[in-house]
Amino acid sequence: MTKYVKIISSGSYLPKNILTNKELESRVDTSDEWITERTGIKERRVADENETSVDLAYKASLDAIAKSNINKNDIGAIFLATCTPERKFPSSAVLLQNKLNIKNAFSFDINAACTGFVYALDVAKKYIESGQMKYALVVGTEKITSLLDWTDRNTCVLFGDGAGAMIIAASDEPGIISSTIGSDGSYKDLLTVNTDLEYIEMKGSDVFKTAVNTLGKLAKHTLEINSIEQGELDWLVPHQANERIILAIAKKINLSKDKIIITVSKHGNTSAASIPLAFDTANSKNTFKSGDMIMLEAFGAGFTWGSVLMKY
Numbered sequence: 001m002t003k004y005v006k007i008i009s010s011g012s013y014l015p016k017n018i019l020t021n022k023e024l025e026s027r028v029d030t031s032d033e034w035i036t037e038r039t040g041i042k043e044r045r046v047a048d049e050n051e052t053s054v055d056l057a058y059k060a061s062l063d064a065i066a067k068s069n070i071n072k073n074d075i076g077a078i079f080l081a082t083c084t085p086e087r088k089f090p091s092s093a094v095l096l097q098n099k100l101n102i103k104n105a106f107s108f109d110i111n112a113a114c115t116g117f118v119y120a121l122d123v124a125k126k127y128i129e130s131g132q133m134k135y136a137l138v139v140g141t142e143k144i145t146s147l148l149d150w151t152d153r154n155t156c157v158l159f160g161d162g163a164g165a166m167i168i169a170a171s172d173e174p175g176i177i178s179s180t181i182g183s184d185g186s187y188k189d190l191l192t193v194n195t196d197l198e199y200i201e202m203k204g205s206d207v208f209k210t211a212v213n214t215l216g217k218l219a220k221h222t223l224e225i226n227s228i229e230q231g232e233l234d235w236l237v238p239h240q241a242n243e244r245i246i247l248a249i250a251k252k253i254n255l256s257k258d259k260i261i262i263t264v265s266k267h268g269n270t271s272a273a274s275i276p277l278a279f280d281t282a283n284s285k286n287t288f289k290s291g292d293m294i295m296l297e298a299f300g301a302g303f304t305w306g307s308v309l310m311k312y
């Protein structure tokens, strides 16, 4: 059994096309002012028609692998979180494994909607703890704009495409201190893509309230079960859906805005990609220092939710 599991590198990729709020004004009855005020979003990325979630994942993974200084063939497993897979099967994880030309690994997809990356990290941590492998590649990737009804102003302004990845490894020191995941399928119709329609349908204000409530409780619970005082938390890297949700949660744990990584203004909600993208955006600027206490926290369709507490 391995004692600890640590993130040793992160990587990310954003498609080149930027779609601004101003441009959305010509598509639906909305305004830059409304979107900014209600969500904090200013722009988002949109993948090309022929660019898939696996293509995005591939570029983010190359970035993470390059920064890790490990040999890619030492990776024992690929855990890929997405709700916009390239194909129905084989899994996007297998397609990614093939693109990366990694031979001695097993790979599978995890779908927990916007919580997918935290679920994937939880699973990867447990595999590494079991001693089955030393290194794992954990990816969150979405071409979520492919699920948008571009005539529905309630949803089309909120989402964007992207991918983030991490290499995690067995370690002699902490590490991920705890991870918690949960779900409740009774909320299945509040945020969904019905297979007949293939578009995101959402009851926005119900999702908003439940997200704030659930994530507020989860953040407090995560600190409590690890005996961490609120003042000891250095960084919150939350799911980037709405800046108002993020700030409401921070208020519940008395965390000031300068300790929160907020990228929603530039990325929109990239679903399973949002946390690793936000993490890598900060990590690339050397924001996190060795020993910093960091909490990741996510909420998504299902509903699903999860948190990870770690020492960087």
Ligand code: COA
Pocket (backbone or CB within 6 Å): 029, 030, 031, 034, 035, 038, 039, 114, 153, 154, 155, 157, 191, 202, 204, 205, 206, 207, 208, 211, 241, 242, 245, 269, 299, 300, 301
């Ligand atoms: N531009 C202009 N007006 C819009 C709009 C847009 N893009 N989208 C919705 N509106 C309108 C609504 O139609 C409604 O009009 P009405 O009162 O005439 O019916 C009005 O704005 C208020 O809508 P409401 O839903 O109450 O606004 P809100 O303050 O709750 O903000 C969201 C809407 C979607 C931004 C917010 O509910 C939200 O962020 N929810 C959570 C979404 C989320 O995080 N989803 C992913 C979870 S992983």
